[in-house]
Amino acid sequence: MTDQPPSLPDGCLLGRIWRPDAKGPSVVTLRGDRLIDITSAAAPLVRDICEMDDPAAYVRSAEGEDLGEAAAILSADPEDPATPHLLAPCDLQAIKACGVTFASSMVERVIEEQAAGDPARAEDIRARVGTAIGKSLRDIRAGSEEAAQVKSALIAEGLWSQYLEVGIGPDAEVFTKAPVLSSVGSGARVGLHPISKWNNPEPEVVLTVASSGRIVGATLGNDVNLRDVEGRSALLLGKAKDNNASCAIGPMIRLFDEGFSLDDVRTAELTLTVHGPEGYVLNGTSRMSEISRDPADLVAQTLGRHHQYPDGIMLFLGTLFAPTDDRDVPGEGFTHKIGDVVTISAPGLGALRNRVDLATDCPEWTFGLRALMGNLAARGLL
Template structure:
């Protein structure tokens, strides 16, 4: 199943909705205690079941909704206490970061090394959902979106997948790798959505087509795709390194890196539109503003 947070339902300000094919169910109408995906994941953890198993037990008592219910009402599907990200997990990403940096060996060593690059990305206040604008820094000259497979973790264990946009300042990071936090962490630096797809829905997370299109004033400036099979590190490996000697919060998201990197001649601008699609998950669309 795929789990969405819908704003403005009849019963409350928001509801957790499960979609199974063309069938849509308001899980919150079946149980008032299930308002968010975190509530669902918490129940699954307590009862030692999967999220789909828990959701299936609510369907008989849940209100049925029409697919049109989603129009303009899909909100941030999860509010993770922390968003982390992995870098240099695809060859093209390693090449791009070598090109932008005066210290290229740093990135080659990570790409070929056993230990991945894991860095802090965002807090809830810095994370936006579908239809909301991501940000580019006002003190940066070279900015790019980075479309990524996102792993949703409950107490460090994968419970679903989403799409992430790890917006980054290549000019700031390129000046010195020690500037990475400033290149990555700022207002509206991360987008997640449109839903959380269960592990059963996604299947193999290393066999998903991922694409990104960027438009400006109606013109397509970038349109490329890749496959998560090209990742040099697995989801399990990346999750293992995130959780080693690190007390992760109840709910977190780990972005797994990108292979879709616009060329050096491109920089993201206010007013641009970014459209990301991921097999088995859906599409995430965001505008761009300067922050």
């Protein structure tokens, strides 16, 4: 589906592939250049491994079946059910996402709202915001005195927005990005709702969190966003975020161990590249060091005594990236075109690569929880 297979990092990796012979998914890890199926009755799901005391130790020692060279499976067409191919690396985890976690990107959310989803109005509003607050958002921490001063400056300019509260106030915005099992993996198409005319990719780190709240690993995600839909009303967030194939996660989860930890996530730098069918190229970055809320705090605000997730969560941490460069029409900034190839990469996490299409043209999501449970039971794994 994409021009290149996804790249995998070094480290202890956990993922999922589709196995045609089993007519369902299997849990895999990478050993050398080989993919190993470690699915077992003791741990038939990624969720089960993530609930263990030491997921990385289990994955390293688990017996399994050698499926062959990883490159062949990683480059396979994810829309061909007759061919083994990569899936999103999560299964029963709830897919949650944090919004407006970078104060700099918060400004773009304010602009979306003030422009009422009209990209032609955004440039003028962007200039007003820049005049009001300058560079005061760099390194700001949500809930701090400095954050309160920025909020006051924006309100004084008539630019009040609910995004100010979640962007620099004490409470994070956390929403459900996608239903369980609906995420697509690297190599698959990602979908835009056909009503949208102003949209963009959102490159993010995605934490893998056990039901206890313990963070056990991380991977990459594309929180595909419809800027015009959300800009018309924040109450349309569900329509802007949750559509067929609108959530990409992968390529695999890198489990925390002695060589990779949450501190590596805190300093990660994500690179995004969009290659358009007309030859257009967009490059961007998202530096986790500039996040306004610590990842551990975002987990604590999502999962705890106030809200339990028995199968754990995959938590998108938000993005610094908000494209403003014009693609076609001066003053209207960036929007996707059908056929764009989006690559999100970071040292230590590999690369997630997907091609953009309409959600109505992407393969329908049909393999849900009932299908998964039935498949595992038929294979003697439940």
